[in-house]
Amino acid sequence: MSTGFFEGLSKVTYQGAQSTEPLVYRHYNPEEVVLGKRMADHLRFAVAWWHSFAWEGGDPFGGATFQRPWHPQDDMGRAKMKADVAFEMFDLLGVPYYCWHDADLRPEQGSFAANLSTLDEITDYLGEKMQGRDIGLLWGTANMFSDRRWMSGASTNPDPDVFAYAAATVKGCLDATHKLGGQNYVLWGGREGYETLLNTDMGQELDHMGRFLNMVVDYKHKIGFEGTILVEPKPQEPSKHQYDFDAATCIGFLRKYGLEGEVKLNLEQGHAILAGHSFEHEIAVAAADGMLGSIDMNRNDYQSGWDTDQFPNNVPEVALAYYHILKAGGLGTGGTNFDAKLRRQSLDPVDLIAGHVGAMDVCARGLKAAAAMIEDGGLEDALTDRYAGWSSEAAQAMLGSDLEAIQARVLAEGIEPAPRSGRQEILENYVNRFV
Structure with missing residues (x-):
């Protein structure tokens, strides 16, 4: 039964570049063959649960602007309503994948045991929703940055009890990802860094993070998870300096701790800009070392100087990104996750559809331009x-x-x-x- 949240909206279809309709694909034709492969199989689009459904429209200077029927997200009834709306949106867009953090899916219960129980319950519910749909989980991950317990890091925390809590959290999230047939598992160290060196033993923290990631890889093999383990670079925000600063830094870290054959990178356009790079630079660096895994597609506001997570709209930037992805042989188990959110003033359900439709078209145009350059061979x-x-x-x-x-x-x-x-x-x- 429909939730009614997207009442009046129809499934988005490909209508071609000449269409003037606001909610159609002009360039994204999933069945179109590009360089011998379906466009859908090149792009492997995914919707981010956190920005699309969990985010309430706040910013550093103001509270929530969105009034969704599942807000506040404080019980399992609302969590399941949110899931119902999410799958209705997946159906409207025709996307093949979605992504989540544990805290996006379930309400905070105040204890690890209770949170693990509700995570199991909600991911069982997602599994039921996936039945009969052509939709998969691109990746799952753990939110180890929002709660105050993570203020000094997760695997790098000076308190061994926090390290233990982080390890238990990742085990639960990896189990849930495996249960749902996830293609990858991502670790983003949002607090794995420091505010000041006056109270930081950097060598110990890096060693602990390396050991933690080795534990994740060992557990992946123990349970038979066939997906790829990914780490996501970001230079700053919220930490002053994060240990996963950029692709090159992450690659050096992985090699130091013997993980270069086990872990790849999930690269985000906005994070690349914050690190002083272009997105294609980060992709090329990862590809050169055989560590390109997946991408988070978005953009920053270049005037604001921070991670605004807007939907992509710059075709030349996107084309160069996909050029290097195609040169590297594609994304493998990875995909194009829209780690992007509406603006605080975009209140209506139709805005959520429009943001994704436009972004998917931009990526499709970029992919086709990249493929045309490869076929022409001028750069080579x-x-x-x-x-x-x-x-x-x-x-x-x-x-x-x-x-x-x-x-x-x-x-x-x-x-x-x-x-x-x-x-x-x-x-x-x-x-x-x-x-």
């Missing part, structure tokens, strides 16, 4: 030309040589290199032909 040809010198026998031999031999060769051959143009403007103009 430019790279081949720029690095052509390294294909010679002499250049390859130099990599296995030493400084003395190389200096002797430079002197003997009179090598005096002349700089060559990087042709950045030409390449930027090339990209603009497609976006």
Whole structure:
């Protein structure tokens, strides 16, 4: 039976680029084949439970603006009503996946045992809702940053009881993810960092975080969870400095603690910007080390300077992101999760649908532009030309040589290199032909 929350709204369908209807897909055609694969299988869209259903419209300076029928989210009846509305939205959008934190799904009960019980109850309910629907769980995760118990970190907390509580929480969430057939499990260390070095033993905290993540991997194998374990980089906010600052930092951490073969990265566009990078930079860094796992697609307000989690609307940015994803062979078990929320003034149910429809179209346009660039080959040809010198026998031999031999060769051959143009403007103009 319908909840009536989306009353009057119909299932969103693909109508093509010429349509002027406000709630249709102009570019996202899930059955369209792009580079030999369905568009839906490239993009693997997911809805974020926290922003779409749990968030109440507050910001650092003001309280809730949304008045949803499941607010306040303080009992299991409202939790199940929220789930009913969520699956109605999944049906309207035709998305294949969703994602959650434990605290998004269940009310806070005040004790670990009670929270675990209600998590089991609500995820059983989600499993029932999934039956007969073409919808899966892209990933689950634990909220270990909102409650005051996490104020000094989870796995990095100076209190061993908090470490224990975090480990027990992740076990419960990984069990629930496994039960629902989740494709991945994400760990985002929202409080895994420090406010001041005056009270921080960084070496100990990093060792504890490394041990914690190894425990997660060990448990994954013990229960036969076949999904991918992911960590999500973010440089700051809420902590002054977080240990998972960016993709390169996370990769170094994973290698230090012997996890590079077990854990990949879930990369977010907004977090990349906060770290001083572009999204395509973070994707390329992860792909170069074989650690690209999944993405959170959103955008920041570039004037505000913090993580505003808006729906993506910049096709050129998105196209470059998917270009590097396609070059890396795709997202595997990962997908495109909309870690994005409405603006506080967007109060109506239709706004929630419109935000996702527009974002899915932007991603579809970006994907098609990226595929067209790959098929055209212009960027690859430019790279081949720029690095052509390294294909010679002499250049390859130099990599296995030493400084003395190389200096002797430079002197003997009179090598005096002349700089060559990087042709950045030409390449930027090339990209603009497609976006």
